[in-house]
Amino acid sequence: MSYWINIVLQFFIFGFAGWCMEVILKYRQYHRFINRGFLTGPILPIYGFGVVLITVVVGNLVSVESGVVTTFALSMLICGVVEYLTSLVLEKIFHARWWDYSQKPMNLNGRVWIGNLALFGLAGVAIIHIVNPVLFPALDRIPLNTRKIVAGVLLAILAADFVISWFVLKLVKTGVDSSQADNTEDISREVRQLLTNRSYFYSRFADAYPEVVYRTERVQARIASVKAEAERMQKEAEKRFEEQKGRFAERLEPASLIRADLIGKQEALIDMLYDESSADDAVKQLKAEIDRQKGRLEHHGFIKRPHGRR
DSSP states (O other), rough: HHHHHHHHHHHHHHHHHHHHHHHHHHHHHHSSSSOOOOSSSSOHHHHHHHHIIIIIITTTSOOOSSSSHHHHHHHHHHHHHHHHHHHHHHHHHHSSESSTTTSTTTEEEETEHHHHHHHHHHHHOOOOOHHHHHHHHHHSOHHHHHHHHHHHHHHHHHHHHHHHHHHHHHHHHHHHOOOSSSHHHHHHHHHHHHHHSSSSHHHHHHHOTTTOOOOHHHHHHHHHHHHHHHHHHHHHHHHHHHHHHHHHHHHHHHHHHHHHHHHHHHHHHHHHHHTTTTTTHHHHHHHHHHHHHHHHHHTSSSSSTTTTTO
16 A cells, blocks of 8 residues: 555656746746646656556566666657547547647657657666665655645645646637638637636636647648648659650750761662662762761861771
């Protein structure tokens, strides 16, 4: 019993720590206080849940004295799965993507990326090998009944906060689904207007995720349509290029090569038809004039005599 009470308290401790970290990061980015998270209270359950999973799963597989590499790898895997599934489930339910790492290197569908995974791994090592060996003995020094009361009160507050936040998210979903806009920017504007005209619980959520991306069926259909049209245009362009490539090659072929080829064929034809023993004087004179003019062209470099021909 004492161990699981400590696990509950650990969930709230690290959920609060994660909230503090997010608030600081967003303050540096936007230069104002932003109450992050789906819940109104100062807690981000995804952080607390991730730490609890690391403690329960990794802590029972790896000893404190060894296994740093194993702890790092398992922490990356566990937290990566939690973040990915959380993003996926929330998007499926509420038609909105609350974070997007598509512009980050080595990301998976924009839901997780290698930078965060590495931080998760380092955090797991710190939790298992540094924090928990200090935290759990410190919690054990608090009377068990006191820990039960604190854990019970915190769980009750969390449940109430979750119910309120669920209604806020349902309103967001209703606003997204009823919007007639066909792009996420206009939808975001409509949802923000819908939330800011209501109570603090709703207006707070409007500021919590300034970078949220809403994805209704209309937006998804439009994205798919644009993608399909782009692929069709690319295939059509490739087909036309192949059809015109031969013509372009002929147009771009140097005139000197065409002229030389034509003269060469004319010379071959003359050689086939001309018989000096039977030719009369007029034919011999014409042949001599052709040879003379061709010699002038060769002299000025307009044509080149093929090798072996004299």
